[in-house]
Structures are given as C-alpha cells and as structure tokens.
Amino acid sequence: MLAVPLAPAPTVATRTAYWRQLLPALAALAALTRIPSFVRPLWNPDEGYLAVQARLLAQGGRLYETVVDRKPPVVPWLYEAAFAVCGSGTLTPVRVLAVLAQLLTAVLLASLARRRWGDTAGRTAGVLYLLVSVGLNPEDAQAATFEVFILPCTAAALWCADRGRWGAAGAAVACAFLTKQTGGAVLVPVAWLLHRSPAPRPGALRLAAGFALPVLAAAQLTDPAGFLFWTVTGSTAYATFTGSELHVLVRALTNTAILAVACAGLVPPVVRALRTAGAATADLWLWLASSAVAVTFGFHFFGHYYLQLTPAAALLATAALRTLPRERLTAALGTSACCCALFLAWGLLAPRPELTHAQRLATALAHRTGPDDRVLVWGMHPETYWLAGRTPATRYLTAGLLTNYSGGRDGPEVGEKYAVQGTWPVFRAELAAHAPALVVDDSRGKPYAPDRLPTLRHLLSARYEEVGRVDGAVLYARVTGE
CATH class of the missing domain: 3.40.1010 (Cobalt-precorrin-4 Transmethylase; domain 1)
Structure with missing residues (x-):
C-alpha cells in the first residue's frame, strides 16, 4: 500500500498570520456583545454580593470566617484585586475582565476547532460562541459573575487535554472548580481524553496533581475547615428540589426556552451532529452532558447556570457545519447574529x-x-x-x-x-x-x-x-x- 502523505504542518508565519487576522475580529465581537454590561451599575444580586465581599476583604476580612458565601474564592479575590487597582466605587474593571474572559474562551475554542478541523472551523467556533454567549436574560448573561469566569477555565482544560498536557489540564479543572463548584464538571471530558491517550496512567498522576495542588493552596490561603464547609459540606439544604417544585420547573423551562432561541442557528447542526456522533466528538458530547448535569445540580436552574452549555454547543455545531454546504454555515452564522442582536437590544432597553x-x-x-x-x-x-x-x-x-x-x-x-x-x-x-x-x-x-x-x-x-x-x-x- 502506498502511504498517504500528511498535510504539511502550518508554518510559524502561517499560524501568526491566522491569529493576526482572527484575534482582532474576536476581540471586537467580544467587546460588542458585552456593551450592555457597562450601561448599568450592576446587573444582579450576585454582583452586589461579590462587591460587598471584596470591600470587606480589603478592610481585613477573612474569607469563610468574617466574610462567607457558598462559593469558592477565585471570583471574590478577582473583585478584590480589581477594587485594589481601580477603586471600589464601580464594577467597570470587573466588566472589562469579563470581556477578556469571553475573548479567551472564544480563542481557546477556535484553537481547539482549528486543530481538529482546519482554519475555517476555528473561525466558526470562535464567532459562534461569542454570538450565543449573551443569549439569556441580560441579568444572567451580562453580569460579571461566576459562570462567565468558569468558561475560560473549562475551555483551557479541554485545550490542554487535547494536547496531552495533563498537569496543566488538572490545574485548569481546579481553576474552574475554584471559580464555582460546578466548573469541576469539565473533568468528565478531560478524563475521557485521558482514557483515550497512549499513556493514561502517568497522565492520570499528572492530572490529579495538577488539580489537587491549586485546591489545597486555596484552602490554606483561606481557612481549610471553613473552605470545606462553605464550598462542599454546608450546602446540602441548598441543593434540593423540595419545597419549590412548580416554581423551579417554570424557571427551568423558561431559561431553557430563552437559550434555545439564542441557539436557533446552532440547534439544527447540533442535532445533525448527534445523528452522526462518533469517537471524534465523544469528548464534546461528554462536555455538553456534564455541563447539563452542572446546570441541573442544586435544582435551581438560574439563567446564568446555562452559560456552561454554550462552549460545547458551539464546538458541536462547528463539527457538523464543516461537512455541510457552505450556505448552511452562512445561515447558522446569520441566524446567530440576528438572535445576538435581539438579546443585545434587550440588555440595552429593558427596565430593571x-x-x-x-x-x-x-x-x-x-x-x-x-x-x-x-x-x-x-x-x-x-x-x-x-x-x-x-x-x-x-x-x-x-x-x-x-x-x-x-x-x-x-x-x-x-x-x-x-x-x-x-x-x-x-x-x-x-x-x-x-x-x-x-x-x-x-x-x-x-x-x-x-x-x-x-x-x-x-x-x-x-x-x-x-x-x-x-x-x-x-x-x-x-x-x-x-
């Protein structure tokens, strides 16, 4: 048999030219989609909670002792750092960080898609993600809170695992978990990629070490007992369905419907990808499924929980669109752009x-x-x-x-x-x-x-x-x- 020659690897100049063209476009789109976040002093009580926490920490408070919440420490620390540099009278600095988080997520998804399916797929994944990333009630999509900062960590975990960098993948999973507990769900697709790798055992050790070290460091920097209680063991009453079944069901259906509208351009190709699912996209389906479990966990179904679904959905849509006629790609992008414009108008005009x-x-x-x-x-x-x-x-x-x-x-x-x-x-x-x-x-x-x-x-x-x-x-x- 004749060996099939491999396509030549892209040169450094080719890679540089690709990103030199794509990065400014993604940056402009990330900034555009986050414009509504800057028009109000704050969007929801989570932002208010974080702002108060940051002020108390700056005054000498100690997380999980004199300042408490059910969340891990990364985002409170992020707010505290932004306030230390720019003052605590405005949330504009953390809104800028949220734009950068969305941009980083888009870049990582573009890199993943490009590595697997080529240049066009990379551009498609980055653009589709940013267009659907604001497809929720603006108080959920535009707020600079936990889920927005989870997303680059989860995308980084997949990016590292896709390249066999297991220690870095573990650290990225830890960062996602330390941003919000449900960010740890990305460990499922990472573990699948590890299982499929040539050397899973040494990779597992590096993955475990990469995850454990940041978590242990965060516990030591706060209060180990308080960290364990407030982030894991002390929230059993919160994570229950009892007491508000109808109320929660209505919220779940409403937010699912809202995100479905935002993803109208992605749903047909994702359904097609489901029909033709194979080993090549198994990790992406596991990412989407584990994110869906994370949305369900606690049985509250707040809109911002649904943001965890968007990166995997964008990649799955990209995987399907690459095999379809070009007009299907144009239709998906056009539909997503129209839906994005609708949600941006909602964010700019709706009363609060x-x-x-x-x-x-x-x-x-x-x-x-x-x-x-x-x-x-x-x-x-x-x-x-x-x-x-x-x-x-x-x-x-x-x-x-x-x-x-x-x-x-x-x-x-x-x-x-x-x-x-x-x-x-x-x-x-x-x-x-x-x-x-x-x-x-x-x-x-x-x-x-x-x-x-x-x-x-x-x-x-x-x-x-x-x-x-x-x-x-x-x-x-x-x-x-x-």
Whole structure:
C-alpha cells in the first residue's frame, strides 16, 4: 500500500498570520456583545454580593470566617484585586475582565476547532460562541459573575487535554472548580481524553496533581475547615428540589426556552451532529452532558447556570457545519447574529425595577446613617450595602443563608431551622457586638419576613422602632438609649 502523505504542518508565519487576522475580529465581537454590561451599575444580586465581599476583604476580612458565601474564592479575590487597582466605587474593571474572559474562551475554542478541523472551523467556533454567549436574560448573561469566569477555565482544560498536557489540564479543572463548584464538571471530558491517550496512567498522576495542588493552596490561603464547609459540606439544604417544585420547573423551562432561541442557528447542526456522533466528538458530547448535569445540580436552574452549555454547543455545531454546504454555515452564522442582536437590544432597553428599588433603598440608608455605622439589610439584595457605602453588621449578607430561602425557594422549608448549620448563634453574637444603627426589612411579603422568625422579630420589637418605608421596605432605627 502506498502511504498517504500528511498535510504539511502550518508554518510559524502561517499560524501568526491566522491569529493576526482572527484575534482582532474576536476581540471586537467580544467587546460588542458585552456593551450592555457597562450601561448599568450592576446587573444582579450576585454582583452586589461579590462587591460587598471584596470591600470587606480589603478592610481585613477573612474569607469563610468574617466574610462567607457558598462559593469558592477565585471570583471574590478577582473583585478584590480589581477594587485594589481601580477603586471600589464601580464594577467597570470587573466588566472589562469579563470581556477578556469571553475573548479567551472564544480563542481557546477556535484553537481547539482549528486543530481538529482546519482554519475555517476555528473561525466558526470562535464567532459562534461569542454570538450565543449573551443569549439569556441580560441579568444572567451580562453580569460579571461566576459562570462567565468558569468558561475560560473549562475551555483551557479541554485545550490542554487535547494536547496531552495533563498537569496543566488538572490545574485548569481546579481553576474552574475554584471559580464555582460546578466548573469541576469539565473533568468528565478531560478524563475521557485521558482514557483515550497512549499513556493514561502517568497522565492520570499528572492530572490529579495538577488539580489537587491549586485546591489545597486555596484552602490554606483561606481557612481549610471553613473552605470545606462553605464550598462542599454546608450546602446540602441548598441543593434540593423540595419545597419549590412548580416554581423551579417554570424557571427551568423558561431559561431553557430563552437559550434555545439564542441557539436557533446552532440547534439544527447540533442535532445533525448527534445523528452522526462518533469517537471524534465523544469528548464534546461528554462536555455538553456534564455541563447539563452542572446546570441541573442544586435544582435551581438560574439563567446564568446555562452559560456552561454554550462552549460545547458551539464546538458541536462547528463539527457538523464543516461537512455541510457552505450556505448552511452562512445561515447558522446569520441566524446567530440576528438572535445576538435581539438579546443585545434587550440588555440595552429593558427596565430593571429591582435595581431601581435597591438604589432608592441605598439612598435612604445613606441619608439616615453615618459612614462608620453598621447596618443590617434583611433581604436578598446585598448590593444595597455597596450602593449605600455602608458596612454590614453581620457576615451573612443575605437572608438566604439564615433561612434557606436561597433565591426563590417559596415552599415550606424556609425559616430559622432550615438555616445553614451554626449561623444563627453567630448572627446573634455579631448583632450583640455590632448592633446595627439601622435595620432594613426588605422582605416585602416573602417567606423570610421577620414576623416568621422568632429571633429577628424579638430583636426588632425589643430594641428598634419603625422610622420609615421605601417601596415596601421597612426601616427600623435603634431606640434611644440602646
């Protein structure tokens, strides 16, 4: 048999020319798709939570001790670093970092696709990803929060595994996990590629070491026991379907439908790829499936969870489009561009009533307190602290950790006895040590209202009096002499 000559490897000059042309285009598209993120001071309570955390860390707070959340440390540290360089009065620096994260994700996907299927596929993957990356409710797609920063880490994990760089792949998986726990789902396709590699055993050792070292370092830099509790063992009540079944089902179907609209140009080729699936794309299907499990994990189905699906979907669509007539590629890109424009218009024009409420509440809070006063905002909008420039009286920045309300849980499992273990004794001690000058009841009829919580109800009745209302929120000041 005659040997089939291999295609010549691209020269350094060819590779440089390719990226010299593609990178500016992807950078411009990444910036364009993130324009709405810069038009509002913040997009959702997660951004507010991170902003308050970063300020507290800058003031000497310690993560998982005096500043707590159920999330790993990377994004709080990222916010803290941005605030240290540019000040804490605006989220513009982290919005710029989010643009860079999306650009890096697109570049890694383009590189993956180009290595497997050629130059055109590389361009297609990068462009398709950026077009669908904003295809959710703007408060989910445009916010500079956890999922946006997961994506380059997961793409980097696949990129390294595709080249047999197992130590680097493990480190990338660790970075994804340390950004948000569900980022660790990318380990599934990475493990598949390892299994298919010529030397899986030494690769497994390097992969395990690459993953373990950053995680152990993060635990040591924070508080090992607190790190384990807040990121793994302390969230069992949060990750449950009980109590809000219909509410959660509606949210899941709604966000699935929204993303399906954004991916209208990708769905037909992805379906075709499913019909012709083989070993060449098995890792991509595993990536999509493990990301879908990550979206489902916890049974909350918030829109930003769905961002994890977009990189694998873009690559699978690219794999299918390369075998179809060119007009199918043009149609997919055109449809995706039109859908992207629709979501950008939504982000630029849609009103955000909850932001307006938080701004009014922050104005009232700042008017009634001094810069050195500690305050308590009892609700699910921690951004009020940041907007008002006031320090929280407690490490628990929302009522969710103390009641298990957790982003919309409206069933029977809300109350003091469903709180994260050990939080109420700490909460009582903090309020005794740093009695808030003002308490804002921002429950507005939700299941975590103070009249349903004996500890908070007793505190307000014994030591505070109502002094005003803002859009349904009730303001309480300390009684004179307290």
